[in-house]
Amino acid sequence: MTEEIPLLGGDVTEGVVRVGETVRRPLGDHSPLVHTVLRHLEVVGFDGAPRLLGIDEQGREILTFVDGEVAGRPWPEWVADEERACSVARLARRLDDVMLPLGLPDGAEPVDTQGPGPVPTFVGHRDFTPENTVFRDGQAVAVIDFDLAGPVSRVQEVSNLLLWWGAWMPVPDREPVMQEVDAADRGRAVVRAYGLDATETAQVVPVARYLAERSWRRMRDRARRDGGGWARMWDEGVGDKIRRRQAWLAENAEDLADALRS
Known part of the structure; x- marks a missing residue:
């Protein structure tokens, strides 16, 4: 065996x-x-x-099995590299482009129409963490673990990228290798690499703020309903971390938006 x-x-x-x-x-x-x-x-x-x-x-x-380099915890130094982050954005764009024709098949969760930005029209990965991204020769070549796949817009998919690859959270809550990353500059690089248009780019910050609020509610509900790893993360303070991210996004919203427009 x-x-x-x-x-x-x-x-x-x-x-x-x-x-x-x-x-x-x-x-x-x-x-x-x-x-x-x-x-x-x-x-x-x-x-x-x-x-x-x-x-x-x-x-x-x-x-x-997809062979390549995948980050573990603590994150290795290369996670902070801008070109690596941009390669993830380009991979996400390729994925989303080919997912568009599938639309929203049976089994997809109900579309959330409450938040700002475009209404979700396709199934996105929604969890482009360093642990889920496979690299070869310094470039992102594949994404694994589709367990959180669900309805998204392009703006929502990019907002998820910025959480992990753009350092869009308070410095004390970042992994050590990301603490020196300039969130505004990195956000601009990631958005450009993905290729959002001007209208979509203007929606990134409000969508990121809305998704942080939705994330808090969903994490709380899954911890209560599903237990297991969800409950463990909640007990370890992920809800407080999300609340701090909400406050950070609100405080830095204007600077982040200016950087994306520039």
């Missing part, structure tokens, strides 16, 4: 292992949508995501 090697670093999903050149992951309520997305990406020939191979005898999904 091929050895199962635990793949660590995820905040919520437990029991993820590597078996040879495959990855085995537990199924969940999110799995039908994730499988729809991965099958679509295979059909259109997108090379920046794992392939779904089926379900194993233990009821786990089987995915291809």
Whole structure:
């Protein structure tokens, strides 16, 4: 029997292992949508995501293992590199471009029409963390872990990128390698690399502020409902961290918006 090697670093999903050149992951309520997305990406020939191979005898999904460099905790110094961040933005743009034709398939959560900015029209990854991004030769080549995939607009997808790759949070709450990053300058670089137009760019800051508020509510509700890793993160203070991010975004909104416009 091929050895199962635990793949660590995820905040919520437990029991993820590597078996040879495959990855085995537990199924969940999110799995039908994730499988729809991965099958679509295979059909259109997108090379920046794992392939779904089926379900194993233990009821786990089987995915291809994507070889490359992935960040662990604490984040390595290269996460702070601007060109790396821009390469993630370009990868996200390629992914979103090929996801647009799929639209919002059955199984996608209801579209949130309450916030500012464009209404979501396609399924985005929504979790482009350094732990979920695979690099080769200093460039982002693939994204893994589609468990949080759901309806987004381009502006919302970029707002998620800025949280992780733009240092859009208070300095004390950042990983050590990101504490010297200028959030305004990095935000401008990431937005330009993704390729938002002027109208979309003007919506980034208000959308980021709205998503922070929505994130607090969702994290609280999932901690109460689902327990597990969600409850652990909530107990460790993620709700307070999100509240601090809300305050930081409000305080720096004008400077961030000016940087994106410049």
